[in-house]
């Protein structure tokens with residue numbers, strides 16, 4: 001592994017910036033339908049390759065000779081093996097393209113959202129901003145947002161069901177956010193979704209079943225449609241940055257009940273009464289890479305100018321490495337606290353009990 005020293009706080013070293021440029025190129029490539037695809041590759045990917053070539057030549061390390069070779073590196077090797085990244089910037093097993101499924105990984109989407117040129121999380125934000133504007137009220141936006149969280153993939157698209165009175169208004173507002181299932185997912189006339197994460201899945205990669213949410217095999221049950229052309233899905237940005245953490249957010253809100261802060265902002269920020277009478281601000285996240293997650297959380301908290309409680313799934317917080325890496329990567333004065341779902345909801349219950357008896 002190439003080591004460029006400890007993780008600099010708040011800085012964006014050259015290797016990290018180059019890594020995010022590569023990931024933005026991969027996201028652009030994945031968004032290019034093969035039917036319209038023509039050489040050259042997306043310019044962002046071609047430019048990223050040119051920069052990796054210059055970088056590797058200057059460091060006298062192996063040089064990728066072409067885009068296909070760079071793609072195979074992204075699939076087979078961790079980025080820290082071919083870029084000079086800060087120590088422990090990524091998990092040791094990080095890949096930008098899933099080796100078996102062939103799609104950009106969540107790690108890739110998270111990195112492509114980092115820094116001033118971030119694209120994926122930013123796309124989700126801009127789509128939700130537009131939705132919020134057309135909704136006209138926080139309550140209506142909350143209904144639409146919850147619909148997208150619960151149903152990011154419509155495997156058997158049924159217009160009649162969605163035009164029932166209870167759903168029709170919501171569907172009219174969200175329907176333009178759905179499109180055909182991306183190329184690469186339908187296979188042999190079948191398309192799959194995962195009941196664990198609700199996202200798109202594949203039944204038979206070289207490693208067996210795979211889903212976008214990275215569910216554990218015991219949580220992953222595939223639902224299948226024989227009519228791929230009828231299936232609809234929201235964009236990758238909304239699947240990864242809204243629907244995926246949204247599952248955990250629904251759990252947090254269910255546990256908090258009326259105190260959950262029913263309407264979220266476009267950023268997924270909830271404000272609830274805090275123990276000292278001031279609002280308590282939380283956001284539920286579900287990200288693979290703790291260091292980029294911490295840097296994004298610090299950016300978000302700086303923009304909010306208030307303390308931000310970041311709540312992550314219990315299974316993620318249970319990894320001491322995740323917590324340690326997240327907390328170590330936070331800038332010294334970043335007003336961010338990391339909680340598991342269990343810790344956060346227990347703390348809220350304790351606060352409520354204290355107030356009820358005060």
Ligand SMILES: [Zn+2]
Nearest residue numbers: 194197211215
């Ligand atoms: Zn899944």
